[in-house]
Amino acid sequence: MDTLVSIRVFCAVAELRSFTAAAQRLGMSAAMTSKHVMRLEERLSTRLLNRTSRHVSLTEAGALYLEQARPMVDGLDEVEAAIGQTAVVPKGRLRLSVPVWMANPLFAGLLADYRARYPQVTLEVDLSGRLVNLVEEGFDLALRVTASPGPGLIARAITDAPFYLVASRKFLDTHGRPASPDDLTGAPLLAYSLVHADGVVTFPNDKSNKPVKFAVVLQSGNETLMHHACLKGMGFAFLPKWLISTDLAAGRLERVLPEKLSFAGRLLAVYPSRKYLSLKVRSFLDFIARDPRLRERGRNS
Incomplete structure (x- = not known):
């Protein structure tokens, strides 16, 4: 089996928490996705996923492997697009965790404008109100009002909140x-x-x-x-x-x-510490950081 394909399969399963959903996304059978992950685990001599009949979760080793593998896969996609002389544009699913109170017209309008500019990005937004584990749960970034982003995470100030x-x-x-x-x-x-x-x-x-x-x-x-x-x-x-x-x-x-x-809180964009951010994450960070509507709403007046 192709190791790179196995890594892609593992990332999809870890992100979707489902072999069936990953198989549908990748256009292969659920049995084949399972074989790819098993082959990767054999190669690494460690278990990456915990499996039950209804649930898939990352092991500690799996969370670490996902943190390193996802930016590598995203970066490879961008390099291949550039070598193929196609426009390198953000694409793929962008998983966000945001506060409940951001379910408002302003943020919805921002998401709509981002999606209009980058139509190959699909947005998945978690508004559960809980403090998610970005790495273990496969989130690309979170927007939080906090003074302590958490160990191993990078924070970029977006606006006052x-x-x-x-x-x-x-x-x-x-x-x-x-x-x-x-x-x-x-x-x-x-x-x-x-x-x-x-x-x-x-x-x-x-x-x-x-x-x-x-x-x-x-x-x-x-x-x-x-x-x-x-x-x-x-x-x-x-x-x-x-x-x-x-x-x-x-x-x-x-x-x-x-x-x-x-x-006087500060809205931070928080993401795992990675040497290289994928284009979809970088584009979203830059988009919201430059949006004048957020700066206007953030004024303490």
Whole structure:
């Protein structure tokens, strides 16, 4: 068997988590895809995939091999296209992991524009809200608002992603508008489970550096749910400007103590540490980094 073909098959199976799906993509039988992976494992004298009747997952060795093999295969495709005197363009499936709150018209428009420019790229976007393992799960890159991308990962700053403390106008008319952070002690909070699950919040812009203890009335890892609950007057919430800008403009939501109570996050593009990035990843990174709509939405105002 051709070793390069076996590597391509392994990458497809690892990415799709299925021998059948990989076989369909590559135009071969499921039995042949299995033979290619087995042959590669025999050659390396190590198991690359864990297999059950319903599930395929990477072993530790498989995750390491995938991290090294995928950019090599992508780079070879680009070299072959160049040698064949064809236009070297981004192509293939681009797997992205993004925050739930990026399921909005702005980001959808950005994806549509990217796809119009690079029609040979197919986009797969994970909006599960969980922290995915890029290498083990076969993702090309993730967009995250974090100060710690994770070990072995490279981060490229894309734009600011400010988070505001907000509440609905109806809620504030009923419960009053806080004049200082102290007025928020015991106030109902819609808490993001990965950050403020206990309701204790320290505001970086508040010079007193005194934490505020809210009363958590809803806890979730889904910002969209908290957004809707906030609009219904359920309490205060820290929400990204990307998600609530139209509500602020329309007066449905109001910022609370804007000079003190905000978080100036940064949206990062995070990807595995690789010497060479595939053309599809490079093109997407450059596209979103240069898009003026993201810079405009990222302004903390």
